[in-house]
Each structure stands twice: as structure tokens, then as C-alpha cells.
Amino acid sequence: MGATTAPPSAVERSAIRKVSIRLVPFVALMFFVNYLDRTAVSFAEPNGMGKDLALTAAQFGFASGVFFIGYIVLEVPSNMALHRFGARRWLARIMVTWGIVSLLFTWVQSSEQLYGLRFLLGVAEAGFFPGAILFLSQWVPTRHRTKVLALFYLAQPLTTVIGAPLAGWLIGHHGLFGLEGWRVMFLFVSIPAILLGVIAWFYLIDRPADAKWLNAAEKEWLTSELAAENATKTGSTPSSHGREALKEAFSSGRVWILAMVYFGFIYGLYALAFFLPTIIEGFQESFGTSFSVMEKALITAIPYLPAAVVLFFWSRHATRHSTRTWHIAGPAVIGGISIPLALYMDSPAATIAVITVTACSIFAALPVFWSIPSRFLTGAAAAAGIALINTMGNLAGFAAGYITGWLKDFSGSYTLSMFVVGGFMLLSAVLMVILARRRPTDPSDPADQPLLEVH
Numbered sequence: 001m002g003a004t005t006a007p008p009s010a011v012e013r014s015a016i017r018k019v020s021i022r023l024v025p026f027v028a029l030m031f032f033v034n035y036l037d038r039t040a041v042s043f044a045e046p047n048g049m050g051k052d053l054a055l056t057a058a059q060f061g062f063a064s065g066v067f068f069i070g071y072i073v074l075e076v077p078s079n080m081a082l083h084r085f086g087a088r089r090w091l092a093r094i095m096v097t098w099g100i101v102s103l104l105f106t107w108v109q110s111s112e113q114l115y116g117l118r119f120l121l122g123v124a125e126a127g128f129f130p131g132a133i134l135f136l137s138q139w140v141p142t143r144h145r146t147k148v149l150a151l152f153y154l155a156q157p158l159t160t161v162i163g164a165p166l167a168g169w170l171i172g173h174h175g176l177f178g179l180e181g182w183r184v185m186f187l188f189v190s191i192p193a194i195l196l197g198v199i200a201w202f203y204l205i206d207r208p209a210d211a212k213w214l215n216a217a218e219k220e221w222l223t224s225e226l227a228a229e230n231a232t233k234t235g236s237t238p239s240s241h242g243r244e245a246l247k248e249a250f251s252s253g254r255v256w257i258l259a260m261v262y263f264g265f266i267y268g269l270y271a272l273a274f275f276l277p278t279i280i281e282g283f284q285e286s287f288g289t290s291f292s293v294m295e296k297a298l299i300t301a302i303p304y305l306p307a308a309v310v311l312f313f314w315s316r317h318a319t320r321h322s323t324r325t326w327h328i329a330g331p332a333v334i335g336g337i338s339i340p341l342a343l344y345m346d347s348p349a350a351t352i353a354v355i356t357v358t359a360c361s362i363f364a365a366l367p368v369f370w371s372i373p374s375r376f377l378t379g380a381a382a383a384a385g386i387a388l389i390n391t392m393g394n395l396a397g398f399a400a401g402y403i404t405g406w407l408k409d410f411s412g413s414y415t416l417s418m419f420v421v422g423g424f425m426l427l428s429a430v431l432m433v434i435l436a437r438r439r440p441t442d443p444s445d446p447a448d449q450p451l452l453e454v455h
Contacts, residue, residue, distance in 0.1 A: 011208035013412030014149075015218035019139050022213055023320040024148055026130050026203060030095060033192045034128055035159040037102045040189055041118070042274045043167035043300075044182035047293055052180065053111050057278075061405020063114045064274040065398035067304040068173040070122030072394050078127025079387035080132065087135040088204040091128065096196030098124035102190035106183045109229040130390040133370055134383055139208060141225045142321065143319075146371040150315030155357070155427040157304040157311060160273070163189075164304075168297025170454075173229075181293075249377065249384035257435045258373060259392035261328070264428030265369070267395035270337055270400040271364050271421045276300055276355065279414060283348045302352050314364035318371075328365045336425035361425075396424070406426040 041049070045060050055063070082090040101117065101124045108114050132152065140148045167185050174181035205211050208222040249255055277300050283289050291299065318327045335358045342354035377385045400421070407417040 009221075011217045011221045013221050015214060015294065016140060016144050018214060018218065019208075019222075020148060020151060022211075023139060023204070024130050024136065024151045026200075027136060028152045029092065030196055030200065031129070031132060031152065032155040032159050032163075033095075033189075033196055034098070034125065035156050036163045036189055037098060037121070037193055038125065039159070039163075039273045040102075040167065040186060041114075042155075042277050043164065043297070044185060046277050046296070047168075047171045048180050052182075053114060055111055055114075057405040057408045058402070059405070060127070060278075061113050061274070061401045061403070061408075063111065063118050063401075064270075064405070065129070065401030066115050067122040067125075067396035068394040068401075069120040070119045070124075071126045072122075072391050072398070074123055075130065075391040075394065076384055076387040078351065079130050079383045082127060082131040082134065083383035084429075086206040087131060088201065088206055091131055091135070091204065092197045092201040093127045094125060095193050095200060097197075098126075098128075099193030099195075099197060101192050102186065102193060103252070105186040106179065117281075130383075130386040134386050135204075137382070137386075138226070139222070140373070141222075141229055142375055146315050146319045146368055149370050150312060150319075150367040152307055153363070154365075155371070157308040157363050160304040161301045161308065164277075164297040164301040165294065168294040169345065171293055171454070172299075175416045192233070206328075213351045216335075221265060248381040249388055252361050252385065254376065254435065255385045255388055256371075257431055258325060259331075259389045261428045261435070262369065262389050262393045262394040264332065264361055264424040264426075264431075265335075265366060265396075266314035267357065267396040267400045267424040268339060269366075270397045271404050272303075272355065275404055275414065275417075276303075280348075280353075283351075287348055289348055299348075299352060305358040305361040305362075306356050307363040310360040311363040311367060315367045318368045325433055327368045329436075330431040331361040331365040332425050332429035332432065334358075337423040338422075339414070339425070340422045343413075343415050343418055359379070371426075 041060075041064055044050075045055065049055070050060060078090070098121060101121045104112075105117055108117055111151075133149070136148055136152060137145060143218075156300050167189070170188050171181035172186040173184045176184045177187075179187065198394070208214060208219055208226070211219065214222070277296065280291070280299050284290070314327070314331075318324075338354050338357040338361065342351050342358065345351040345354055373382065373386050373389060403420065404417040407420065408414055
């Protein structure tokens with residue numbers, strides 16, 4: 001059975017409801033635009049960009065993945081800067097910067113320019129996702145965190161559900177302003193990031209005590225509840241700043257295991273995100289079918305709508321029944337088995353159905369996963385630890401793009417690539433079980449207690 005908790009008070013319910021309505025949708029909208037800009041190349045490549053820039057599968061994979069090199073280099077420093085300067089300023093800065101860089105893709109002329117802009121986009125975006133996770137974690141206590149992060153994480157699958165048809169519609173406007181269709185798409189998906197960045201500067205608030213939309217009782221409850229939780233976590237001491245916080249995060253075995261678990265999930269996520277449109281393009285050769293640009297965009301979106309539904313209800317179950325190992329390890333096993341199986345289906349419909357199972361598995365686990373680091377990290381140590389975990393995920397983003405494309409060129413199909421993806425996801429399941437079975441080295445330390453129930 002899960003841990004027994006007292007029924008929430010009226011103040012608790014109203015405070016969490018206001019945070020969920022006032023902050024979560026806006027930060028989720030930022031994440032929506034962020035992920036759309038990041039994955040726009042996956043829609044552009046099979047719809048003219050690959051031909052216009054003469055890209056091989058390996059070159060496209062490298063262009064997809066080189067984004068993460070710039071992201072990785074600045075990930076931890078960016079999140080430390082967010083902790084120092086505040087989420088409002090730093091997230092707004094990130095959005096405006098990445099919007100400007102994304103806009104430049106409209107005029108890219110060669111594979112080398114594409115590589116350079118993808119790298120700069122990673123530099124510009126560095127720190128956004130872990131910063132958003134850290135920001136939301138600073139607004140809600142642990143028992144509400146999975147639910148809130150699930151609402152935030154819905155933006156990612158919905159980006160493809162909405163973004164794929166939107167990208168197809170924009171690509172269909174070939175000749176607008178004298179641009180190829182894929183360039184029109186880059187032009188119009190970049191502008192919202194700049195606008196949202198400006199709005200974020202005025203809209204976001206760094207801490208509950210400064211929120212005018214909370215009443216005095218709600219402010220007091222949130223502030224005291226979060227302070228009591230943080231007092232038992234790594235990074236709660238006044239000295240936990242700068243180098244000391246980095247040392248605490250980088251020396252934590254838990255952080256490194258979580259980083260490797262996340263690596264497997266993100267490897268699967270970006271293998272799908274970057275290559276699913278290309279795999280769908282290959283249906284014509286494999287099954288003798290032909291689809292229009294909009295039809296391909298709608299097919300790309302199919303796996304992500306069920307994934308959004310499963311994400312919501314899986315996270316809700318984890319919140320109500322206490323997060324357990326199988327809430328994360330179970331989806332990893334299902335995803336690891338299903339993704340290579342998809343390539344053995346005998347029709348486009350069957351292939352997409354199995355890929356849908358994979359997408360549901362990945363998205364079900366991710367918001368539950370992100371509720372874990374803030375259970376034992378706080379302050380600057382949380383900023384560093386969350387950034388380190390996300391850095392490993394972004395390393396997976398680079399590896400998934402490049403290795404998947406390289407193996408496709410090497411073997412002539414995506415079969416070997418998808419077995420590699422499945423292997424990494426199964427490794428995530430194994431590591432999650434190992435982490436859950438780890439016993440405290442100091443039973444008297446509240447910050448060293450088990451993170452999950454095993455059963």
C-alpha cells in the first residue's frame with residue numbers, strides 16, 4: 001500500500017489549484033514552443049530540406065544531434081545562473097535568445113550552416129528544461145509534484161499532436177515570401193519564442209511569497225511547507241552554493257544513476273522525434289503507399305495523442321498510490337521491447353500502432369521520473385543535480401540522432417538502430433530497480449532514505 005497522507009486542507013487545495021492554473025499552463029506553453037523549435041528539423045528534412053541541402057541520413061542525424069553538444073556544455077552553468085538570478089529573468093532570456101537563433105534557420109544554405117545553427121540553438125536553449133523543472137519544484141510540495149509536472153509535461157506530446165499538422169500546413173505554403181515551404185515553417189515557428197520570452201519577464205514570479213494572486217494564508221502555507229521539506233535535503237545548508245553545491249550533486253551516486261536512467265528514456269524519445277517523419281516517408285518504398293505532406297504530418301502526430309492521455313492518467317495513478325519502481329521501470333521495459341518490434345509489422349497501420357505503444361511508454365514515465373530528484377536535493381544542489389541529469393539526457397539526444405542515422409547508412413535500414421534504442425530503454429529499467437533497492441548508507445540521515453517503494 002502507498003503512504004497514508006492526511007486529507008488536504010482548504011488552504012492547501014486552493015494554493016495548489018492557483019499554482020496549477022496561474023503558472024503551469026504558461027510554463028507548459030513555453031515548453032511547447034521550445035520542443036517545437038528543437039524538433040522542427042524532423043519535419044523539414046523529408047519535406048525539402050534534405051534534398052535542398054543534399055543531406056545523407058548520417059548528416060541529418062549529426063545536424064539533429066549537434067544541438068545537444070552546445071546544450072550540454074552550458075547546461076549546468078545555465079541552471080546555476082537561474083538559481084542565482086531567478087527563473088523569471090533567466091527563462092525569459094533563454095526564450096528570446098533561442099527564438100532569434102531559430103529564426104535564422106529560415107535562410108540556411110548548406111549542411112555546414114545547418115550544423116552551426118543547430119549548435120548555437122543548443123547554446124541558446126541550454127538550461128531551459130531543467131530550469132523549468134526546478135522552477136515548478138520550488139512552488140509545490142513533494143506530494144503534489146508528480147501531478148504538477150505531469151500537467152507541464154503534457155506539452156511535449158501535444159507539441160507533436162498540434163505541431164506536426166501545423167508544420168505540414170506551413171510547409172504547404174511553398175513560395176510565401178519567395179521561400180521554400182520548409183523555410184516558411186522555420187520562419188513562423190520561431191516568432192512565438194521571442195514573444196513568450198518578453199511576456200515571461202513580466203508574468204513569472206520567482207517564489208510564492210511574492211505572488212500577489214495568493215492570499216496571506218496560501219503564501220504562508222506554501223512557504224512553510226516547502227521550507228520544512230527543504231530542511232531535510234541535500235543542499236539545505238547555507239554553504240551549499242557554487243562549488244559546494246556542484247560537489248554535492250556530482251558526488252551523489254543517486255544523481256548519476258538517475259542520469260543514466262534518463263539517458264535511456266531520452267535516447268528513445270529523440271530517436272522517435274527525429275526519425276519518425278523519415279520512417280513514415282519510407283512507407284512508400286516498404287508498403288507501396290503514398291501520402292501528401294499533410295497526411296504524413298497527421299500520421300506523425302498519431303502516436304502522441306494517446307501518449308498524452310496515458311501520461312496524464314499514469315501520473316495521476318502515481319500521485320494517488322505513491323510513486324513506485326514499476327511506475328518508471330515498467331514503461332521502460334514495454335518501450336524497449338516495442339520499438340524494434342515496430343519494424344517487423346506488415347502494414348503502415350500496424351507499424352504506427354506499435355510505435356504508439358512506445359510513445360505511450362516513454363511519456364508515461366517521464367513526469368513521474370522528474371518528481372524524484374527534488375525529493376532529496378534542494379537549493380543550489382538541486383539546480384546542479386537536475387541540470388546534470390538533464391545533461392545526460394541531452395547527450396542521449398545527440399547520440400540518438402547521430403547513431404541512428406549512421407547505423408541507417410551502414411546497414412541500409414533502421415532495424416539495427418531500433419534494437420539499440422530498445423537496449424538503452426531496457427537498461428533504464430534495470431538501473432531504476434537497482435536505485436530503488438539501494439539501502440541508506442546513513443539510516444539517521446533524512447536525505448539518505450529510499451526514494452521509491454520497490455513493489
